[in-house]
Amino acid sequence: MLVIGGIQGDEPGGFLAASIVATDYNITKGSLWVVPNLNFPSIIQRNRGTKGDMNRKFGHIDQDDPDFKAVTNIKKVIADQNVSLVLNLHDGSGFYRPNYINEDENPRKWGNTCIIDQERLEGAKYPDLNAIATRVKDKINENILNQKHTYFIKNTQTAKGDLEMLKSLTYYAVTQDKSAFANEASKNLNAEQRTYYHLLAIEEYMRVVGIEFTRPFKLTVQDVKKAIEKEIRLSFYDDAFVLNIHNLKGALNFVPLKKSEINYSSSNPLIAVIKEQNGYKVQYGNRFVTRLNPQYFEHVEPLKDISLIVDGKNLNAKSGDKIGVKNSFNIAKQSEIRTNVIGYNSKNIDEAGENITKNRMLKSFSIDKEGNVYRVEFYKKQEGKDKFAGMILVEFR
Structure with a gap:
């Protein structure tokens, strides 16, 4: 089964649901492929399609179209012999109803629907598209939050x-003999409600094809919201500098980056770091996270062995780790290494060896809004200048 999110960048329910499945679900039987961010530039810009509507380029696309590579590549994935069922996730306007009720509930709307192109697809592994969509619709309707959210099947009868x-x-996908469906959640709903309905649909389609899975949360709107807002790790230069994307301040200053092109990775496929005139902007899908105002340094190999005492216990860490602290921490001194605890007011240039408590930290230097998480940075003296040698985060809990 292939799940696709983010073909249109202003529909967050779809790409958030796909990213949660990609990062949080454990597939115990069967095979699930997930493309959570198909049109990533449009996701970042909160735009239906920065280069036009990508979902109208599968009949024909010119080679000079900026979307040519993405469309051509996903076509290859769809046509792969291992793919039997394709599910494309969308957020649609209003609430679809077979008959006109009002401007928000009528046959021209797309929200809260299971979409099929035709009733049957002979030659497909799962030919009865209408029966499968009916099963999914019924499962969603058993779990709706409000009667107005009732799902219906919308058959576009495309070939006609x-x-x-x-x-x-x-x-x-239909032309490739693949059983294909779209799930639409209403744009009238908030992001976690849309994501909730998409996850209900994804799970039932997985059951249709015999895929078994576990997830680390209950499928409720409250738990889905927590999954969306969970801590996400963002690593620069192979853990030389690491942030946890949760409740960050709107701007972080003096971030020790290289002057060369930035290099980063993340535990979530919706994280992007975007160059701006004087720094970088971090995005989570179409949500702004923080702005990084750099202070450029040469880098050396990040430290792999950092000794410290936390609440009276000896610990070892490596660059990029986050350490929980209840009362105090103390970084062990290292030869040729200078420790800088960002936000700690000390008379010493090297702040290793000092017992540091939260009440001695300046909240304005924390990286989070609550004032609990602080950077501890390490610098190595080489060729007469400080070179960045990695960092850890300490979180007072």
Whole structure:
């Protein structure tokens, strides 16, 4: 089964659900492929399509189209012999109803629907598209939050002449004999509610194809919100400098970066670090996280062995670790290494060997809004100048 999110960048329910499945779910039987950020530039810019609507480029796309590579690559994935069922995730307007009720609930709306292009697809592994969509619809409706959120099936009957849907990803999948569906959550709902409905749909489609799974949270709106807002790790230069993307301040100053092109990785596929005129902007999908105002340094190999005492106990850490502290911590001195505890007011240039408590930290230098998380940075003297040698985070709990 192939799950796709983010084909349109202003539909966060879809790409948030796909990213949660990619990072949090454990597949215990079967095979699930997830593309959570198909149109990443549009996600970052909160735009339906920065280069036009990507979901209208599957009938034909010119080689000079900026989306050519992404569309061509996902077509190859869809056509792969291992893929039997394709699910494309969207957020749609209003609430679809078979009959007109009002401006927000009528046949022209797309929200809260299971979309199929046709009732059956002979030659596909799962040919009865209508029966499968009905099963998913019924499962979602057993768990709806409000009667207004009731799901319906919307059959676009694409092959009969829907000129727009003929250009779509799901219809391309149909032409490759793949059972294809779209799930639409209403744009009238907040992000966690949309994500909740997408996860309900994803899980039932997985059951249809025999995929078994576990997840580390209950499928409730409250727990989905926690999953969206969970701590995400962002690493620069192979853990030389690490941030945990949770409740960060809107700007972080004096971030020790290299002057060369930035290099980063993250535990979540929706994290992006974007160059600006005087620094970098960090995004989580289409949510702004923080702005990094750099102080440029040459870097040496990040420290792999950092000794410290935390609440009276000896610990060893490496660059990029986060250490929980209840009362105090003390960094052991190292030859040729200078320790700088950002936000600690000391008379000494090297702050190793000092017993540091939270009441001696300046809250304005914390990286989080509550004033609990602080950077401890290490510098090595070489060729007469300080070179950055890694860091750890300490979190007062």
